[in-house]
Amino acid sequence: MTSSLGLWLLACLAAPAVPTMDWLLPAGARRGSTVELTAGGKFDQWPVRVWCSNPGVTLKPLVVKGKFEVKVGPEAVPGPCLIRCIDDTGAGNSRPFILGNLPESLAREPDDQPASALPVGLPAVINGRLEKSGDVDCFAVELKAGQTFVASVLANRLLGSPMDMVLQLVSADGFVLTQNNDRGGIDPTLIHKVVRTGTFYVRLFAFSYPPDSSVRFSGGENHVYRLTVTCGAFARHAWPLALGPAGVGPKAGGLSARGYNLADTAATGRLVASNPSGLGLVGADSWANTVPVYLADRQPVVGASVGQPFEAPLWLSAEAGARGVAPTSVTVTLKGGLQYRLEAWSYSLGLSMFPSVRVIDPAGKVLQTKEPDDLDQDVDIIFKVLTDGNHKLEVIDPHGLTGDLRVCLVRLGRVMPAFIAKLGAEAVSGEPGKAATLPVTITRVGGLAGNAVFRLEGMPAGVPWVAEPDKKDPAKPVMLQIGPSREPKAFSGPVRIFAKVADLPEKLAWTGSVYPGLQVETVWMQLPAAQAPGKPMEKPPIPDPAKKK
Known part of the structure; x- marks a missing residue:
């Protein structure tokens, strides 16, 4: 009894947590539209303020907790952006929100069977959710003979939904015409050349990802997706x-x-x-x-070349050839005694080539060869060139598989002094009379040495801060000790962290995904005001993110 009462008292006295968002539905919107957004998560305070990384997007909380009105300007930049909520306790985590060009709609239940499928006009984006274990969603589309139909799902890769989806196109009499499980990553895309005019059904379901022991279809409130269906222009890669x-x-x-x-x-x-x-x-x-x-920092090369040798850095776009076809080959001039970095990207670009790359020296000896360690990885290796002269760079897919996604990008260049600055958090909340800590990791390459010098943009003048590097190991995070504030007013707002090492240009520190639009480039600081003895703590005024500069 006493123990239960104590736990109840602790729960009552617990400080409110920052707002968190676990999922968004819809997970995106059309440019120039206004939609109602539902956010799943935890909101101890309501209403909250909302920040978006895209200045063309504004959000307003509605009366019902977790509901927002989203206005997307017609000139808003398309693609992913980030949304996060702020209240008196600070800023929560950010969630991706995708802006597109096509008409959008919400899925509705029931839609498990073709008989209850939601009719969809083309082109369109359907925002849906597999709501429970065993759930299946179906959509009806009208197609004409001769059309090329594209259906593509966005779920795990950019939205972070914990599922591996399967996409099918089903005929009116129930036959599966085509199916795709993974096309350039976990999320599926199917292409179908229509041979007969009529009604067809797009059917999708999912398994858990990461995989578990269950063989049932996966579902849950965080199993959100965006399904694009079109017979119009659809890009697969640049x-x-x-x-x-x-x-x-x-x-x-x-x-x-x-x-x-x-x-x-x-x-x-x-x-x-x-x-x-x-x-x-x-x-x-x-x-x-x-x-x-x-x-690229130099004009890219496309495919094999038999002309003059190229200088490093070399950027090469290569295609996979069928088994027995000669590899893509170019000649590049390298200097002996120097280190070079060889990178090949396919999987991280949403592509499916398995690039095996090798460098052959002027005498015809293989100097370096490398392929991905796994199907969901790219190539990244540093090696030393032994002799001056023209070297051959070859790229091939050893599996001999070809197709529209069997392409890769290769970069070969000298290892130069450089660094990357990564934030250890996307939000920091301080306590009265104490400094808040923000770790920043500085990754150095190419023999770069020296401590990082930092600059904080957007911080009030009365907030002191100091950088504390690890004295024994420079690879460990630098701790930025921020505050306590000497400002008479509390501060709540975004701050950008810049780092500079040696004589290299300063760089913006970031965290999150490397995918454009999904990098977190600001830290939300929540710092209490300097307080006189005996004076109650002031709550920070939260700036309205809708009032953008």
Whole structure:
């Protein structure tokens, strides 16, 4: 009895937690639209304020806890963005929200069988959820002979939904015409050339991911997804997979992509977003989606070349050939005695080539060879060049598999002094009279040495801070001790952390995903005001994120 009473008292006295969001439904919206959003999670205080990384998006809490009105401007940048909630205790975690070009709708139950399937006009994005274990969702589409139909699911990769989905196209008489489990990652995409006009059913279900011992279909309130269905333009990847310093590919007039139903819109793409990691997004108003692209420091090379040798750094977009076909091969001039870094990306770009790369020295000897350690990994290796001269770089898929996603991007360049600054948290809350701690990890390469120097942008002048590096191990996180504040008012707001090492340009510290739009580039600081003895603590004024500069 006493123990139960004590636990009850502790629960009553517990401080409110920061707002957390576990899922969003819908998980995105069309540019130029207004939608009602439901957020699953924990909100001890209501209403909350909402911050979005896309300045074209504003959110307003509604009367019902967890409900928001979302307004997306017509000029908002397409692709992923981040949303997080703020209250008197601080800022919670961020969640992805996807902005697109197509009409959008919400799935509704029941829709487990073709007889109860929701009719969907094309093109469209359906925001849905597999609500419980064993759940199946079906949607009816009208297709015409000769069309190329695309159905693509976004769930695990960008939304973080804990499921491995299966996507099927079913005929009116119940036959599965085509099925896809994984296409360029966990999330499925199916392509179907329509041979007969009529009604067809898109059916989807999922298994748990990471996998467990259950063989039942997976479901739950956090099993949200976005299903794109179209017979219009749908991009699968940029081509080439890297953009040169001028921001355009080798073909003037626009950025190009490969995919389905692109026709004369294939070269109309533009760079719509980028991030500190050197990744960008290519999109067009006529496309159903955006695709990632690397931002190169030199004009990229496409395919094999028999011309003059290239200088490093080399950016090469390569395609897999059938078994027995010669590998993609280029010649690059390297200098003996120096270290070089060889990278090959496919899986992280949503592609499915298994790139095996090798470097052959001027004497014809294999200097280095490397392929991914697993199917869901890329190549990244550092090696030393022994002699000056022209080296051959070869790229091949040893499985001999070809297809629209069997492409990769390879970079070969010198290992130069460089660093990356990673935030240890996306929000920090201080206590009265105490310093708040924010860890920042500085990863150095290329022989770079020296302590990092930091700059905090957006912090009030009356908030002192100091950087405390680990004296024994510079690879360990630097602890930024922030506060206690000397400001008469409490502070609640976003702060950007910049780091500089040696004479290299300063870099913005970030955390989260490297995917464009999903990097967290600000830390939300919640710092109490300096208090006179005996004076009650003041709550910080929370800035309205809707009032953007």
